[in-house]
Amino acid sequence: MxxxxxxxxxxxxxxxxxxxxxxxxxxxxxxxxxxxxxxxxxxxxxxxxxxxxxxxxxxxxxxxxxxxxxxxxxxxxxxxxxxxxxxxxxxxxxxxxxxxxxxxxxxxxxxxxxxxxxxxxxxxxxxxxxxxxxxxxxxxxxxxxxxxxxxxxxxxxxxxxxxxxxxxxxxxxxxxxxxxxxxxxxxxxxSGDSKYDQFLNGRTKLTAIEEQGLNLFMSNKTNCNSCHAGLLLTNQNIENNGLYSVYKDIGAMRLTQNPSDEGKFKIPSLRNIALTYPYMHDGSLKTLKEVIEHYNSGGSDHKNKNTLIKPLNLSQSEIEALVAFLSTLTDYNFIKNKNYQNE
Ligand code: HEC
Ligand code: HEC
Incomplete structure (x- = not known):
C-alpha cells in the first residue's frame, strides 16, 4: 500500500x-x-x-x-x-x-x-x-x-x-x-501467550531442537537478535536486510528521497511468524526455511545492506533448529480469543 x-x-x-x-x-x-x-x-x-x-x-x-x-x-x-x-x-x-x-x-x-x-x-x-x-x-x-x-x-x-x-x-x-x-x-x-512466553514465564520447557534454535537466534553466529530484539523480537529500526540488489519498492527512500535509505524497511516483529507467511515487505519468501536460507546465503550485494547480514555457514540441522524456535512464537490463545472475533 x-x-x-x-x-x-x-x-x-x-x-x-x-x-x-x-x-x-x-x-x-x-x-x-x-x-x-x-x-x-x-x-x-x-x-x-x-x-x-x-x-x-x-x-x-x-x-x-x-x-x-x-x-x-x-x-x-x-x-x-x-x-x-x-x-x-x-x-x-x-x-x-x-x-x-x-x-x-x-x-x-x-x-x-x-x-x-x-x-x-x-x-x-x-x-x-x-x-x-x-x-x-x-x-x-x-x-x-x-x-x-x-x-x-x-x-x-x-x-x-x-x-x-x-x-x-x-x-x-x-x-x-x-x-x-x-x-x-x-x-x-x-499477543503474549506463545510457547516462548510460557517458557519465559517458567510455565513450560522447550524441546532440545527449539532450545538449540533459541541459542542460535541469540548468538553472534547469526546476529538475529541484534535486529529482532526484545519481547517483540524487533528493535523497530529501519534496515536493509539484503533481500535484493535492485529494489522495485525502494522502502524508506520513498519518504526521505535519500539513496542511503533505499531498500530499508521496518524490522518486523517475529511474534506469530509461523502464521504470517509469506514473508518480507513484498511477501516474496514463502516459508520460514526460505527466510533462514536467505540469511544463511548472506543476501545481496546492495550498498545499503546492514553489515550484520553476511554468510552464516549454518548446517541443515541448524536451519531446522531456527525454524523450530520461530515456531514457538505462535500464540494460539491470541488467534482464538473471543474478544477479537467478529460476532
Ligand atoms: C487490501 C488489504 C488491506 C486492507 C483492506 C487493510 N489493510 Fe492494513 N495493511 C495492509 C498492508 C499491505 C499494509 C502494509 C502497508 C505498508 O507498510 O505500506 C498494512 C498496514 C497496516 C498497519 C501498519 C502496521 C505496522 O506495524 O506498521 C495498520 C495499523 C493497519 N494496516 C491497519 C488497518 C486497518 C485499521 C484497516 C481498516 C481500516 C486496514 N488496515 C485495512 C493491507 C490492508
Ligand atoms: C540487520 C538487521 C537484521 C538481522 C540481523 C536479521 N533480520 Fe530479519 N528482518 C530484518 C528486516 C529489515 C526485515 C524486513 C525486510 C523486508 O520487509 O523486506 C526482516 C524480516 C525477517 C523475517 C520476515 C518477517 C515478516 O513478517 O515478513 C523473518 C522471519 C526474519 N527477518 C528472521 C530473521 C532471522 C531468523 C535472523 C537471523 C538469522 C534475522 N532475521 C536477522 C532485519 C534483520
Whole structure:
C-alpha cells in the first residue's frame, strides 16, 4: 500500500488531519476507562499512551464493529479484517492482498498483534499514530478506495452506529470517531501467550531442537537478535536486510528521497511468524526455511545492506533448529480469543 503524497494527499487530507489533531475536539470525551489491563500479558510493559488513547469499553466495541464492517470500502466488498484476519494473527496468507475490484497493492499485510507498541507505522515507518494510519486503507486505490467523509455520512444514517458513537464519544460517527474507535480496538490486540512466553514465564520447557534454535537466534553466529530484539523480537529500526540488489519498492527512500535509505524497511516483529507467511515487505519468501536460507546465503550485494547480514555457514540441522524456535512464537490463545472475533 502506498500513500500517494502528490495525488490524493490534497486539501481533503489537510481538513481530515486537522480534525484528527484538533485537541479541543475531544474535550467532552469521557466514559469509564475500558479496563483492558487484564489483556496485557503480565511480562509485557504497560503501553505508553496519552489518556485519550486508552480505550473505554464503548470505544472498543464500536472500533471492533467498524474493523469488521465492509461498509468502509467503496463497493462494500471488504473490511479491515479481509487483509488482517484474526485467525492469522491479523495478517493475510497471500503475498499482496486484493483491495476493491481485486486491485493488488505492492506490499504484504502485516500482523496487527501488539501494534500498540509500534513506534512508527507502515513498512518505511512513515506514520506516527494509529489514528492517522486508518486513513491510508480508506483512501488507498488498491484497498477501500473510499473517502472518510462519505463513510461518515453513511454511518450517520444507521441508528445503531449513531447510538454506539454517542455512547463512546458523545458525538455522531464523524471522521474523528471513525479514526479514534478503530485505533482503540487495535490498541487491545495483545499477543503474549506463545510457547516462548510460557517458557519465559517458567510455565513450560522447550524441546532440545527449539532450545538449540533459541541459542542460535541469540548468538553472534547469526546476529538475529541484534535486529529482532526484545519481547517483540524487533528493535523497530529501519534496515536493509539484503533481500535484493535492485529494489522495485525502494522502502524508506520513498519518504526521505535519500539513496542511503533505499531498500530499508521496518524490522518486523517475529511474534506469530509461523502464521504470517509469506514473508518480507513484498511477501516474496514463502516459508520460514526460505527466510533462514536467505540469511544463511548472506543476501545481496546492495550498498545499503546492514553489515550484520553476511554468510552464516549454518548446517541443515541448524536451519531446522531456527525454524523450530520461530515456531514457538505462535500464540494460539491470541488467534482464538473471543474478544477479537467478529460476532
Ligand atoms: C487490501 C488489504 C488491506 C486492507 C483492506 C487493510 N489493510 Fe492494513 N495493511 C495492509 C498492508 C499491505 C499494509 C502494509 C502497508 C505498508 O507498510 O505500506 C498494512 C498496514 C497496516 C498497519 C501498519 C502496521 C505496522 O506495524 O506498521 C495498520 C495499523 C493497519 N494496516 C491497519 C488497518 C486497518 C485499521 C484497516 C481498516 C481500516 C486496514 N488496515 C485495512 C493491507 C490492508
Ligand atoms: C540487520 C538487521 C537484521 C538481522 C540481523 C536479521 N533480520 Fe530479519 N528482518 C530484518 C528486516 C529489515 C526485515 C524486513 C525486510 C523486508 O520487509 O523486506 C526482516 C524480516 C525477517 C523475517 C520476515 C518477517 C515478516 O513478517 O515478513 C523473518 C522471519 C526474519 N527477518 C528472521 C530473521 C532471522 C531468523 C535472523 C537471523 C538469522 C534475522 N532475521 C536477522 C532485519 C534483520
Amino acid at each position: 502506498f500513500i500517494r503524497y502528490n495525488s490524493k494527499f490534497s486539501i481533503f487530507n489537510y481538513i481530515v488531519i486537522s480534525i484528527l489533531l484538533c485537541s479541543s475536539c475531544n474535550k467532552d470525551e469521557e466514559g469509564i476507562k475500558y479496563d483492558y489491563s487484564h489483556f496485557i500479558p503480565s511480562h509485557f510493559p504497560i503501553p505508553i499512551s496519552n489518556p485519550d488513547s486508552i480505550p473505554t469499553e464503548a470505544q472498543f466495541t464500536l472500533g471492533k464493529k467498524l474493523f469488521f464492517d465492509p461498509i468502509l470500502s467503496r463497493d462494500g466488498s471488504l473490511s479491515c479484517a479481509s487483509c488482517h484476519k484474526p485467525s492469522l494473527a491479523f495478517a493475510d496468507t497471500v503475498s499482496v492482498s486484493a483491495g476493491v475490484e481485486g486491485r493488488l497493492g505492492n506490499r504484504n499485510s502485516p500482523s496487527l498483534g501488539n501494534v500498540v507498541y509500534q513506534k512508527k507505522l507502515l513498512k518505511e515507518g512513515g506514520l506516527p499514530t494509529l489514528e492517522m494510519q486508518v486513513l491510508v486503507p480508506i483512501q488507498e486505490h488498491a484497498e477501500f478506495d473510499n473517502n472518510i467523509v462519505e463513510i461518515s455520512d453513511k454511518l450517520m444514517t444507521i441508528p445503531k452506529y449513531v447510538e454506539m458513537s454517542q455512547a463512546a464519544y458523545k458525538r455522531d460517527p464523524d471522521p474523528y470517531v471513525i479514526t479514534r474507535a478503530i485505533s482503540a480496538f487495535e490498541r487491545t490486540l495483545f
